Amino acid sequence: MEQYLQYVVNGVQQGAIYAIIAVGYTMVYGVLRMINFAHGEVYMLGAFVAHLCVINGLYGLGSDNPPAWGIAAMVLTCMAACMAIGILIERLAYRPVRNAPRLIALITAIGMSFLLQNLALLWFQASPKYASVESVSRSLSLGGISISLGQLILLVSSLGMMFVLRILVMKTNFGRGMRAVSEDMGAASLMGVNVDKVILGTFAIGAALAGAGGAMTAAFVASPITPYFGFMPGLKAFVSAVLGGIGNIPGAVLGGLLLGVIEAFVAGNPALSPYRDAVAFAVLILVLMVRPAGLLGRATAEKV
């Protein structure tokens, strides 16, 4: 029993990372109907910014026991940096092809993904870098279940961020604009919504969340950071977004958490362990066969 609870804890933590990236995919898809494949690379760059903060000792991070505000400041710095990167990507790569056929935008996105990967390779080299914050690697034990302090912070803050996002989308003017654009871009613009601004804002928020995910994975889970760091999580997050119903924010969160937990059980099972990724994709295919719009997605009946 304990063992299974531990799997759930592990899975929810990994799932929270998928969820925070998946939200970015889903928002951009919701608004633009395109998949931003460079999103995983933004996550990777977030981790590298965290690495730069740590090796330069910003916010008292170089020491053995960095202050809590220092860690928070690092995550915010990564979010800000990734926001800037997200805006840049939108302006340089996506806006010019916004009215072109959708396949073009998809190709641009993949090109952007490889460009960012190779820039990181040039800049940071391929040998693994670290941004671990040692003081949060302490383990808490709750009735036989271990969870590290860092994992707990990661979990709570990513869920917190998604809660704030929910409020932003549902209660603010900007959020109303987003929902309007996702409904019908042309009509929204006729109604006085500044479509450019809404799209830029959507990219910025998505990128900031990915940046936070990357920074927290690097700092709290102590993963080695390489230029290929974002590829797999990006792919899994995409699966999560589709699983939950692409375009749907709560769906992306649900999809991420679900995928994380399924993977944890698969990875921990000796017979299934090598098939961790295969099972993730198999689940996706199964769900799409039964519910093509995803778990929380709306099935839209369209006239042909």
Next chain:
Amino acid sequence: MDIKRALVASFAMLAVAGLIGCNSGGSGSGKIGGGSSAESRLAERNKERKRDKAPDPVQDKIVIGVYGDFTGTNSTFGQDTKEGVAIALEEANAAGGVLGLPIEVVEEDTRTDQTQARNAVTKLIQKDKVLAVLGEVASSMSIAGGKVCDQYGVPMITPSSTNPKVTDIGQYIFRVCFLDDFQGTSMARYAVNDLGIKKIAILYDVESDYSVGLKDFFKAELAKLGGEVTHELSFKPADTDYRSQLTTIKNSKAEAIYIPGYYKSVGSIARQARELGISAKLLGGDGWSSSELIPGAGGPGKALEGAYFTDHFSALDPNEDVQNFVKKYEAKFKKKPSALAALAYDAAKVLFQSIESAGSQDRAKLRDAIANIKDFKGVTGTFSINEHGDVLKTITIVQVKGNEFVMVKTLEP
């Protein structure tokens, strides 16, 4: 049907991106034979092959090609190799070169990509007109590059590829390191005979030929010695979370975990194991042998303190030749040489000595000279090349203590 069409298009793209991603991840393909016999290996090596003609080597100097992973996922391995060769080169040129000619080295990067490894070797042979080739570290890369070398009849010595298949490619391929079978069995013997541990869990890298090979040999020997593998779980190099595998291992009450992976993953695995409260001993192979190992585990004295792994060499070996090499290396690169640097140094020296005894820049004669190397005194031990193109040599068990890899025992083959 807007959504559906978009999704289908995305998936097609995804599939393409996934394929490219796998390639650059550098995972090897094809399982290695754990049970292939010495005879069948020899037959494979000596099979008649049609060879293409390579351009004649440059005549006014000796040009040697070095190919390695200088910017890919295991780039510290490539860098160490380059540096080991540099020391041997400096020594040889200071002593007047080989055959009275100066030696020059041309380096090519493989970026942990098998296609790139093939291209690199082809370029070295066709464009740089090298006499012979040194490299690679990773077995999958050596197999890719080695096939090109053998096809053109250009001798190749890999300093550190331990997979049996590498020298089976053909008669022009050699190595100066021990093989995976010896490495896997040695660790099993050490665990049972010296540490008195019998219940061991295995966590291996399912994408790496090297890791799968080591795991199989370890398991077979452990069974012979009356030990028990409690669980066998796997991971992939791109994973960052190993907690679920470790949770299963924790509950199996294994006394040790054998992790035959590369240093990048091992650091995280060790940390997460300790965070989960696992106190089992950690055991590994020469994929751990990197200056990046300890930083990845949280620094000296942290998660990997006291772990054991099989290695080719220890910089703390009191042997005079070893210490001479260590001194020169430290003076030039301001750090202690790793086993990979030491192996590269030995491989280069074997090559230089063979060129000298071949007497000319004839590749077929050079091949024979390498095949006839006897009782070569290297810094990684004394060895002779056998009919497989391999060497039989001692293995060193090292323990992680603080920032050092301390030699605890050597085992004979």
